Amino acid sequence: MIENLIGGQRIASGSGRTQPVYNPATGAAIDELGLSSVDEVNQAVAAAQAAFPAWSNTPPLKRAAIMFKFNELIEKHSADIAREISREHGKTHDDALGEVQRGKEVVEFVCGIPQMLKGEFSRNVGPAIDSFSDRQALGVCAGITPFNFPAMVPLWMYPVAIACGNTFILKPSERDPSAANFVANLLWEAGLPEGVLNVVHGDKTAVDTLLDHPDVKALSFVGSTPIAEYVYTRGTAAGKRVQALGGAKNHMVVMPDADMDQAVDALMGAAFGSAGERCMAISVAVPVGEDTANRLVEKLRPKVEGLKIGPADDSDAEMGPVITKQAKEKIVGLIDSGVKAGADLVVDGRNISLQGYEEGYFVGGTLFDNVTTNMDIYKEEIFGPVLSVVRANEYSEAVQMINDHEYGNGTAIFTRDGDAARAFSNDIEVGMVGVNVPIPVPVAYHSFGGWKRSIFGDHSIYGPEGVHFYTRLKTITARWPTGIKDGAVFAFPTT
Numbered sequence: 001m002i003e004n005l006i007g008g009q010r011i012a013s014g015s016g017r018t019q020p021v022y023n024p025a026t027g028a029a030i031d032e033l034g035l036s037s038v039d040e041v042n043q044a045v046a047a048a049q050a051a052f053p054a055w056s057n058t059p060p061l062k063r064a065a066i067m068f069k070f071n072e073l074i075e076k077h078s079a080d081i082a083r084e085i086s087r088e089h090g091k092t093h094d095d096a097l098g099e100v101q102r103g104k105e106v107v108e109f110v111c112g113i114p115q116m117l118k119g120e121f122s123r124n125v126g127p128a129i130d131s132f133s134d135r136q137a138l139g140v141c142a143g144i145t146p147f148n149f150p151a152m153v154p155l156w157m158y159p160v161a162i163a164c165g166n167t168f169i170l171k172p173s174e175r176d177p178s179a180a181n182f183v184a185n186l187l188w189e190a191g192l193p194e195g196v197l198n199v200v201h202g203d204k205t206a207v208d209t210l211l212d213h214p215d216v217k218a219l220s221f222v223g224s225t226p227i228a229e230y231v232y233t234r235g236t237a238a239g240k241r242v243q244a245l246g247g248a249k250n251h252m253v254v255m256p257d258a259d260m261d262q263a264v265d266a267l268m269g270a271a272f273g274s275a276g277e278r279c280m281a282i283s284v285a286v287p288v289g290e291d292t293a294n295r296l297v298e299k300l301r302p303k304v305e306g307l308k309i310g311p312a313d314d315s316d317a318e319m320g321p322v323i324t325k326q327a328k329e330k331i332v333g334l335i336d337s338g339v340k341a342g343a344d345l346v347v348d349g350r351n352i353s354l355q356g357y358e359e360g361y362f363v364g365g366t367l368f369d370n371v372t373t374n375m376d377i378y379k380e381e382i383f384g385p386v387l388s389v390v391r392a393n394e395y396s397e398a399v400q401m402i403n404d405h406e407y408g409n410g411t412a413i414f415t416r417d418g419d420a421a422r423a424f425s426n427d428i429e430v431g432m433v434g435v436n437v438p439i440p441v442p443v444a445y446h447s448f449g450g451w452k453r454s455i456f457g458d459h460s461i462y463g464p465e466g467v468h469f470y471t472r473l474k475t476i477t478a479r480w481p482t483g484i485k486d487g488a489v490f491a492f493p494t495t
Helices: 038-056 060-076 078-089 092-111 154-165 178-189 204-212 225-235 260-276 290-305 327-340 395-404 418-427 463-469
Strands: 004-006 009-011 018-023 027-033 122-128 127-136 142-143 167-171 198-199 216-222 241-245 249-252 282-289 345-348 366-369 386-389 411-413 431-437 471-478
Touching: 004 038, 004 178, 018 060, 018 078, 027 078, 027 386, 038 127, 038 142, 038 198, 038 204, 060 092, 060 154, 060 178, 060 241, 078 092, 078 178, 092 154, 092 418, 127 154, 142 204, 154 167, 154 178, 154 216, 154 463, 167 204, 198 431, 204 225, 216 225, 249 260, 249 395, 260 282, 260 290, 260 386, 260 395, 260 411, 282 290, 282 395, 290 345, 290 366, 290 386, 327 345, 327 386, 411 418, 418 431, 463 471
Parallel strands: 142 167, 142 216, 167 198, 216 241, 249 282, 249 411, 282 386, 366 386, 411 431
Antiparallel strands: 004 009, 004 198, 018 027, 122 127, 127 471, 345 366
């Protein structure tokens, strides 16, 4: 059974509630996960609370030293972490390695935490009065992470929180929990004191306990928009600081002057990498003009048909299965709805079957043309290997289409025209924009976050925004006795 990690100990849940963990390529159960009780989550919070005073007073340079060691261990064990990801998630080994690398970059970023926690100082803001500021840790923080990046998204959260002086409780996805445990064990090996990082596995019981617990001061979440909104609403009602990242429907505009081969290759990776199970996946292509659309679909069709699909241990596979049987059924149902609504199904991925993996959760690459904005396949986040082509007559129509959508996570434009690229970057109501870059995930020393219903809360994740989320500003104004006798002052103080 996959264990909780609490207070420096590996502890199997005693709740009596369990669920299987599956290999998506075979459909077979490969492990069992205990679903933590309220008392077990409370035990993790108590361990984190007990560890906080000493850890928050540990010099930032010493906290950074542990992160340097942690970074080295991730580098050493990258292939092992990737195998854990692929075994339970199903993504290809190369894709899993890329996930590990992007998470590791956040660890590299927080190795510089002493510099980022420096405050400001002003001398003589008043007569013999100095003022200075400091960024201080919040206390116990928690993170609830999704199945699609079981190593990377946790690494977007707890290294930042811990480097800032907080303690942390991670609740990973119950669908692929082993990678989170593996990486957390590496941080323990790097010398992290007991109780600073804890991992509890579970379902809604664990989530709600963290949301309601008075000792949890801040909570980070990544997942679907309905759950993100729930987490934000319940968490803030309990007085917590919450950042909750939700769903997406990411468009890529293809202008008439775009390098079509570059645009097609970009779409293939962005739409079908990780079987489309990315919140930054491009699921809508918006070619501007009929000729552009015709050329795009003509080049896309053979590439989608030729996608190499297989299990993670197939070195030739470009795309693996989706995460669960239920996810496959939802994706197939949305493809059915697109056909029924009148979209042109150019490539049909519904009936794929791989010899030896007939029970796996595979969906083939699917391409729709002539999709309209009133169709469910356009409006909903499919979270699968389905690319919809929505034709726009003009650039302004493409921009309006994107700005009208409820989500505002990521978008891209492919063009050789600097004026169009600049206007798009300024006009689009989306948090992350790519210019000839299909998946514009910011590097670790910037911050990741969408707009509109793709995020709830005031802070994006990791980078400088992450440091601000996991700390609070304190400003001290001080005067030491200097022989000055002002007497009592009853007016509002000024300089």
